[in-house]
Amino acid sequence: MAQLCNYFLLAAAYLAPLLQSGSSTSSGYSNSGSPSDKQKVIELLKSLETGDTKPLSYLNATNFIQHNLALGPGVSGFRAFISALNGTGATINTVRIFQEGNFVFAHSVSSVFGAFVSFDVFRFEGGLIVEHWDNSQANTGPNPSGHTMTDGPTQATDLDKTEQNKALIKDFFDTVFIGGNFSQLQHYFNGNIEIQHNPSIADGLDGLAAGLAAFAAAGRAISYTKVHQIHGEGNFVLVMSEGLLGSQPTGYYDLFRIENGKVAEHWDVIQAIPPQSEWKNPNGKW
Ligand SMILES: *[C@@H]1O[C@H](CO)[C@@H](O)[C@H](O)[C@H]1NC(C)=O
Ligand SMILES: *[C@@H]1O[C@H](CO)[C@@H](O)[C@H](O)[C@H]1NC(C)=O
């Protein structure tokens, strides 16, 4: 435990200077015959593989806000991406998908000019998609504990606990990652039990502390400066936040599985935010 505390202090020391400154179904299908919001998202993502442009009809044609900074604005930007991938052998498979109210969030593995893992978040209005955010990272691993970036449970349970699980994770981020109080870290975990899917970090709190320290020692200290959105379905909660990896402005998407009021499992996707001069749309990352 003494060693654990040293790791926390080390991580806190690296982080401190930067820190000063609904209702849903668990399957993708509705039983009414018309596609559910989750099914629309699965089909839209799959269009990157099939070249099928029909799922573009799930987007609001006049009011679709794209936050993937590599894509052009609106439906035409999405269509151009499908066309660009047509015939390239691109594949995409959604591993887990959740919904809270008007937000659907998906965790997918793809081969799109390289092997990637992505989180995609879609906002619906009147049954149509009006906004999209995402984060992608090269698919590497397995990690030192043998877990891939996407394996593990896929179905939400504890559907009555969405709000309390979101509140737990919000408090965790506000206190530890934004607030910098690493002495509180253990409060959010059940002892040293945590299944870790970050491709370079091992299981457990000691693995997390060692991993954060290793990133910092390599000049790539992980720091969080702002939480933008938190979405949940039952025992799964996704946090979309912004920070620095070393000095690089970075998007962090962290997915947690919560068990008995404690963090039990973690998946993440980390992506550099390009400078504005490289954006293909004016909407920004968030
Ligand atoms: C698309 O979004 C706009 C703005 O919110 C809305 O007025 C319009 O009705 C939507 N279109 C459809 C087909 O729902
Ligand atoms: C994909 O390629 C096929 C065959 O060349 C073509 O028929 C189809 O229109 C293309 N789809 C898109 C979206 O570009």
Ligand SMILES: *[C@@H]1O[C@H](CO)[C@@H](O)[C@H](O)[C@H]1NC(C)=O
């Ligand atoms: C961290 O939390 C503990 C317990 O609530 C508190 O005593 C301490 O002052 C906090 N430290 C910082 C730096 O906020």
